[in-house]
Amino acid sequence: MGAVTPITFHHVALRHGQRVVLSDVTGVLAPGSLTALVGSNGTGKTTLLRAIAGLHPVAAGTIDRGALRPADIALLAQGSHLDRSFPITCLEVVALAGPRVGVLRAIGRDRLAAARAALAKVGLEGFERRHIEALSAGQFQRVLFARTIAQDAALILLDEPFTNVDTDTVAILLSVIADWHAQGRTVVAVLHDLDLARRYFPQVVTLADGHATWFPQPPIGLIRAA
Structure with missing residues (x-):
């Protein structure tokens, strides 16, 4: 794991096409924080998430990621750009994660072991050789989490x-x-379910009318992994 550092927003504005979706976003995501981004459709949740990842330019202001490098950031996009008709196994999808491995390079023994452990963590032990086209939506999302x-x-x-x-x-x-x-x-997650956000996320950022509002809250029902 790379350096853990705060992410600071200084009067950030974001556009989607010609439309300003967020303006004057100011706040901090503390190191190790767990935050839900909530809001109705079109309020800029995905745009803000991509801006945090450095994949969407800011129209004004700055996002300071401190010592974070691109390799320190993992973005699980809504849906996947993976072609599920492509003949690739669950183990290969997970083992090829990250910028340091390409499809034309051999996958090392340590990375394969880590991929198997990640699949087991999401309840998919025994799925290593199964092709992704044979998975249900829930199983495929578990593979993406394992990756x-x-x-x-x-x-x-x-x-x-x-x-x-x-x-x-x-x-x-x-x-x-x-x-x-x-x-x-x-961890920052875009959610539609406000009840889920309030129950499991210690910090909620609500997007509405072009603005972001931070709501720190005590965690109520955080599930610890076994």
Whole structure:
């Protein structure tokens, strides 16, 4: 895991196309914090998440990531750009995570072991050789979480990680998120479910009318991974 550092927003404005979706965002994501970004559709949740990752330019202001490098950041986008018809196994998807491994390079023994452990962590032990096209939506999301585990990032960004998955998968993914939080990683998740955000996330940032409001709160039901 790379350096853990605060992420500071100084009067940040963000555009989506020609439209300003957020303006004058000022605040701090503390090292090791667990934060939910909530708001209705079109309020800029995904845009802000991508800006934190350095993938969306700011229209004004600055986002200070301190000592974080691109390799220290893992972004699990809403849906996946992976072509699920491509003949690739669950183990290969996880083992190829991160910038240091390419599809044309051999996967080392240590990385394969880490990928197997990550799959077991999300309840997919025994799925190593299964092709991703054969997975349910919940199983595929677990694979994507396993790939994020394998990236070993200091900052983890999740865009609507619980969309279209079953309740058992939600419980497993919440357990993984709690484990990341216990390890001191900074986690930010875009959520639509405000009740879920209030129950499991110590900090909630609400986006509305072009502005962001921070609501620190005591954790109520954080699930610790076994």
